Amino acid sequence: MRSLIAFLKRRWPFVLAATVVVGGLTALIVYNTWIKAPGDVTNENAEFQDTADQPAPPLDEPPPPRKRRRSTETFVWPDFGYTPNRARYVNTDVAPPFKPIWKYRGDRQLMEFPPVLARGTLFIVRNDGVAVALSAKTGNIKWQRRIGSLNASSPAYDRGRLFIATLSGHITSLEAKTGKIRWRKKLASRSESSPIVVNNRVFFGSENGTVYAMDASTGRAAWTYKAGGAVKGALAFSDGKLYFGDYGGSVTALDLRGKRIWKTGTSGRSFGRVGRVYSTPAVKFGRVYLGSLDGRVYSFVARTGELAWSHSTGGYVYASPAVARAPRTGPTVYIGSYDGNFYALDARNGKERWKYRAGGRISGSPTIVGGVVYFANLGAKETSGIDVRNGKRVFKFGRGSFTPVIADDKRLYLTGYTTLYGLVPKDSPEAKPQKKRKPRTRDRKRRSRRD
DSSP states (O other), X not given: OHHHHHHHHHHHHHHHHHHHHHHHHHHHHHIIIIISOOOOOBOTTSOXXXXXXXXXXXXXXXXXXXXXXXXXXXXXXXXXXXXXXXXXXXXXXXXXXXXXXXXXXXXXXXXXXXXXXXXXXXXXXOXXXXXXXXXXXXXXXXXXXXXXXXXXXXXXXXXXXXXXXXXXXXXXXXXXXXXXXXXXXXXXXXXXXXXXXXXXXXXXXXXXXXXXXXXXXXXXXXXXXXXXXXXOSOOEEETTEEEEEOTTSEEEEEXXXXXXXXXXXXXXXXXXXXXXOOSOOEEETTEEEEEOTTSEEEEEETTTOOEEEEEEOSSOOOSOOEEEOOTTOOSEEEEEOTTSEEEEEETTTOOEEEEEEOSSOOOSOOEEETTEEEEEXXXXXXXXXEETTTOXXXXXXXXXXXXXXXXXXSOXXXXXXXXXXXXXXXXXXXXXXXXXXXXXXXXXXXXXXXX
């Protein structure tokens, strides 16, 4: 026993050194396995379709019959993100500087998601569950109807019908012209997934991870798909497939029958946490683009689910991307982050084209109108318009928090925190003061006789 103690006294420095080395190696393994976030990926061989942007195809519906002179208000913005692929790009000449011509205050209720638009009427659902139809030209209320107690999504428009999924746990279809309820179905959980209509079926997700396909005419369930986590964002549709992310950290592609085509994951962060997805995907150039709460923007091959690239930001990426080849630019992904930066990334490889420092959290999604991309700064509660070519700000409006802008061929419609604004270019005829109409000769004669 004494000899063993003597041996240990002589050898303790070596034992201590060995213990430190083993402990250091163990700590390194733990750090690399559980703590260190994986690096970004760039796969230069990933499939990419470098196509030019085309005007959005017209909806498959005839114009409504009119007995009087046809209205010039024919533009339709039917979905959250404009087109079914949710690319958030409209090529129109509506550009700053702007002049506000009307505003709808919304009873001081939060309006987190933007409206949709059909033939001169805006349709918005406030967070208190009230759906409102407004004149796009004047902002006057046409009708309003309570369809729930809590809402955080945009409606979808299709063939004179509206479809609204709510946090009250219902999906409701309304007549767009009157606000009359056509049908209403109870869901197994809440939903904040903006619906989309394809081939007379309504598709959306829910908080318990269920993706629904329902008959748009009756509300009857066609099929459901169970995801690995809450499906909070909207589904995107392109080339016969539906795409979505979930809070389990997966991105999935389904066919229109509900059959899974592929499923893949995001990289995640430290301690094995997955990259939960709130962002609505945008599908463009043969790719699926979306943000993640692991702080990254991702691009997957739309056909196979192969990871093409990831780009790290310094904060959560709740926002949905806008993706386009806007005038005089290459294929680009535009997206904001909670790190206070707004990014323009090369759609092929994820490399940064430019970055605009907004100085506050960016939670909502951008929209590209012509050559300007618009986004809201949640921290400062303001909206900025950035030149897509160089990242310079060309528009600033002291309102806006989430997803601020949609547009048609005449106006920009900007959603603030509790107010919706109608803006027109300053050179628009609508921006000029309206002259009071002089009474006709007969009217003047009648008035003189009465006097």
